[in-house]
Amino acid sequence: MKKIQQQKQLTAHDKVLIFENFHYLLEALEEYIEKAGFYPDFKNKRQLKNVTVKDDLSLNQAENLFKTRLLIFAGMETPNFLADEVKEELYRWINTAGIDANNCPEKLRHFLLETNNVIEGNDEKIIKQTQENLDSKKDDANFQSMDNVMKVFSAIQKPLDEKREQGKSFEGKSHTEINVGSKFGGSVESGQRTFDQITSTISSSSRDFHFFSQQNNLQNRTNSEIIQDVRQNPRNWRLDEVITEYDNLGRAIKKDLALIHISAQIGFDGAVLDNNQPVYLAQRFDQREIAQINQNLSISQQQVQQPPYYTNK
Numbered sequence: 001m002k003k004i005q006q007q008k009q010l011t012a013h014d015k016v017l018i019f020e021n022f023h024y025l026l027e028a029l030e031e032y033i034e035k036a037g038f039y040p041d042f043k044n045k046r047q048l049k050n051v052t053v054k055d056d057l058s059l060n061q062a063e064n065l066f067k068t069r070l071l072i073f074a075g076m077e078t079p080n081f082l083a084d085e086v087k088e089e090l091y092r093w094i095n096t097a098g099i100d101a102n103n104c105p106e107k108l109r110h111f112l113l114e115t116n117n118v119i120e121g122n123d124e125k126i127i128k129q130t131q132e133n134l135d136s137k138k139d140d141a142n143f144q145s146m147d148n149v150m151k152v153f154s155a156i157q158k159p160l161d162e163k164r165e166q167g168k169s170f171e172g173k174s175h176t177e178i179n180v181g182s183k184f185g186g187s188v189e190s191g192q193r194t195f196d197q198i199t200s201t202i203s204s205s206s207r208d209f210h211f212f213s214q215q216n217n218l219q220n221r222t223n224s225e226i227i228q229d230v231r232q233n234p235r236n237w238r239l240d241e242v243i244t245e246y247d248n249l250g251r252a253i254k255k256d257l258a259l260i261h262i263s264a265q266i267g268f269d270g271a272v273l274d275n276n277q278p279v280y281l282a283q284r285f286d287q288r289e290i291a292q293i294n295q296n297l298s299i300s301q302q303q304v305q306q307p308p309y310y311t312n313k
Contacts, residue, residue: 010079018078022086022119023183025073026093027051028066029111033097035059037268038105045098047184059267067211070115071130074123086119088188094195095186101197106235107262110209113199126211133212202235210263223289226259226280231296236262239297242279243270256281259293 027048034042036059043049057065078086099108114126221229230237238260245254255270259280265273272279282290 010082015082018076018082018086019089021069021073021076022089023048024052025066025069025115026090027053028062028069029115030097031057032059032062032066032111033108035062035268036105036108038108039098039103042098045096047093047096060265060273063265066111067126067130070118070126074118074126078119078121080121083119083121087116087192089182089184090115090119091188091191091195092182092184092186093191095188095191096184099198100194101201104198106202106238109198109202112195113202114209114211116195116199125209129211212263223285227289227292227296230259230293234296237297238262240266241270242266242272242281244281258282 030042030046030048031053033039034046035057039045053065094112099112104112117123118126239257240260241255242258242260243252243254244256245252247253252269252271260266261278264277264279266277266279267273285293
């Protein structure tokens with residue numbers, strides 16, 4: 001009975017807004033993927049370039065944009081009977097984006113899973129963690145993420161206003177009287193199969209994924225606590241090079257291999273956002289600890305292309 005009522009109440013304009021906001025969400029996800037540098041040729045595979053995002057965003061801004069738009073989409077409360085259509089659009093996008101279970105980074109796996117969860121109405125995680133993040137930083141005078149949030153709302157306000165104007169042409173029409181065409185040419189079946197493969201690799205121990213970096217807690221850990229976390233949650237850690245020295249013109253002149261937590265804000269070029277990121281250079285650990293890190297990561301990453309083993313420089 002509830003679904004019948006939802007179908008009767010949903011207008012043609014409501015349906016258009018749901019799909020448009022979902023496309024805005026995917027645009028933000030594409031922006032994050034491009035800035036993270038996961039795939040060298042991803043810029044050419046983007047389906048939603050410059051729809052609402054005109055400025056050149058940093059990696060951190062792009063991630064904040066995605067999280068904010070995910071929260072906005074969650075607030076739209078997609079009816080159950082329309083959720084399957086929206087999920088089909090997600091699967092088509094996955095199929096065209098060139099993402100698969102073998103090349104999808106851990107954080108992106110979670111973003112895809114949580115996007116699907118929000119479509120299905122399971123939005124508790126993004127809502128709860130956003131509130132907790134805001135509460136924890138409301139007294140922080142240096143908290144700048146809110147500026148990014150306000151920029152996001154400003155960026156999305158104009159297209160929403162335009163859609164409200166367009167809504168006048170849908171007055172009196174039901175959602176059944178309009179067909180919202182797909183923006184992607186991918187296969188629903190192939191995309192769904194890829195999505196299932198990607199999300200099935202998320203271990204139960206890492207399903208407590210946090211959207212917002214818990215940097216302070218991570219930075220205060222001892223070496224033994226870090227290594228224990230690597231052992232228990234190896235998918236949350238990776239080895240990669242980061243920039244450790246710049247010249248007077250701000251150009252990178254040195255990189256070192258580092259142990260990096262999934263929550264760290266790292267640019268595609270290896271630039272670390274700030275000194276509070278959970279990024280640990282080799283000199284922090286002794287040889288015995290380095291051997292333990294290598295052992296745990298080599299077990300979890302046998303199928304993943306990674307830089308050489310962690311060595312002291």
